[in-house]
Amino acid sequence: MSIFQQQLSRRGLLRVGGGLAAAAAVGTSLVGCSSPGTTDDVLRIGCMLPITGPNALLGQSSWRGVELAAQMRNEAGGIAGKKLEIVFADVPDVRMAASESRRLVFSKNIKISLGTYGSSLSLAASEVFARTGYAYVELGGVSPAIVSRGYERVFRINPDSNKMAIKALEIMKDFVAPQLGKSPSELKVMVVHEDSNYGQSLATAAKKAAEPLGMKIFATEAYSAKQTDVSSTVARIKAAKPDAVFAISYAADAVLLGRSMRDAGVKVPAWVGGGGGYSMQEFSNALGSAADGVLDADFPQPRMNTEQAPGLPEFLERYREKYGVDPDSGYPQVNFTGASLVFDVLESIGGIDDPDAFAQAMRQAAFAAGQSVCGWGLQIGDDGQNTRSDHNVMQWRDGKLETVYPAKYAVRDAELITPFSR
Numbered sequence: 001m002s003i004f005q006q007q008l009s010r011r012g013l014l015r016v017g018g019g020l021a022a023a024a025a026v027g028t029s030l031v032g033c034s035s036p037g038t039t040d041d042v043l044r045i046g047c048m049l050p051i052t053g054p055n056a057l058l059g060q061s062s063w064r065g066v067e068l069a070a071q072m073r074n075e076a077g078g079i080a081g082k083k084l085e086i087v088f089a090d091v092p093d094v095r096m097a098a099s100e101s102r103r104l105v106f107s108k109n110i111k112i113s114l115g116t117y118g119s120s121l122s123l124a125a126s127e128v129f130a131r132t133g134y135a136y137v138e139l140g141g142v143s144p145a146i147v148s149r150g151y152e153r154v155f156r157i158n159p160d161s162n163k164m165a166i167k168a169l170e171i172m173k174d175f176v177a178p179q180l181g182k183s184p185s186e187l188k189v190m191v192v193h194e195d196s197n198y199g200q201s202l203a204t205a206a207k208k209a210a211e212p213l214g215m216k217i218f219a220t221e222a223y224s225a226k227q228t229d230v231s232s233t234v235a236r237i238k239a240a241k242p243d244a245v246f247a248i249s250y251a252a253d254a255v256l257l258g259r260s261m262r263d264a265g266v267k268v269p270a271w272v273g274g275g276g277g278y279s280m281q282e283f284s285n286a287l288g289s290a291a292d293g294v295l296d297a298d299f300p301q302p303r304m305n306t307e308q309a310p311g312l313p314e315f316l317e318r319y320r321e322k323y324g325v326d327p328d329s330g331y332p333q334v335n336f337t338g339a340s341l342v343f344d345v346l347e348s349i350g351g352i353d354d355p356d357a358f359a360q361a362m363r364q365a366a367f368a369a370g371q372s373v374c375g376w377g378l379q380i381g382d383d384g385q386n387t388r389s390d391h392n393v394m395q396w397r398d399g400k401l402e403t404v405y406p407a408k409y410a411v412r413d414a415e416l417i418t419p420f421s422r
Helices: 003-009 011-015 056-075 094-106 119-131 161-179 197-213 231-240 251-264 281-291 312-323 331-348 355-364
Strands: 042-049 083-090 112-115 135-138 154-156 189-194 217-223 244-248 270-274 295-298 392-397 400-405
Touching (some): 042 056, 042 094, 042 331, 056 083, 056 312, 056 331, 083 094, 094 112, 094 119, 112 119, 119 135, 119 197, 161 244, 161 295, 161 392, 161 400, 189 197, 189 231, 197 217, 231 251, 251 281, 281 392, 281 400, 312 331, 331 355
Parallel strands (some): 042 083, 112 135, 135 154, 189 217, 244 270
Antiparallel strands (some): 392 400
């Protein structure tokens, strides 16, 4: 049993009061005195996430997962007897991701860092760590390019956009097509995506995944997530008359698309989001009953079969104790899982931050699926990608995002409800 499992099994930890010292050392300024980095008593690693700017909602959610994982690890004795400190950097855009990475490396002596939620941010941050010979672990960005550049010390715990696209098309093939009385090859699938690296990578992945599933993407529509009017996009969706839309959006544009679809009276039998804004509680709050029926292929979410995610109830209880609310998405859960797995690897090498030793330990780690609050395990492939993580499909109904696919992770069956029509 890993330390990750042990700390979640100790229910006494859930009753620890707020008097214990915080685990994470947060420093977001661009300049500052140099740090000794890891010492005999303290293991310091970095973490970069966007807690301001356009991606702040999911960035803050991601940070809470890392922060809670670090706090619980320290309460359980730290890592190999050392106190764990997370040296944090806010990276609201690509320029800051690059500059803050350099600050962590050259001013703070950070040799291993976690990050960064967004694919574009991850590409910039991991480049700095890789080129300086240090190690970087992505916990949320989904672009395949993050681990396809040949860097030996760049890893990713979460699944990539290829797996997300496959899962979105699988729910269309296995559920939507039969509900509409069509074969997968007859299903008219349209991809609608924002035009950053995130949206483009998922759109490309969907096209690649369709043919092996006996399906075809018959139309694609790109838009800017910075737009405040998507009426032209909605008009093209209406003209295309798709059976199912695979939609890739951030938080604000997901709500904007939903409202515009509702106001224009455009009805699509199935709308499958590709993570991002479709997994946020704010999406349902903003749209109310109009969000009912929207499916979301994404990272695991809190409402899933806990037999496949041991420790999830304890994690949720501890999260509520610390932050006073339920998680607003699966990002705290995912980042808690990723950070905890990294902490287990660091434990296995005695709490040192040597990049080569860490990279070797990451490649040798073998944690079976079903050992985390996401249901993920850890097995690093040749390219640095964790092969034991995957996406699920959830559905909004009555303000709740519940897992409906695959069956072993589901808490209820999917329903074909025309979204944005109420």
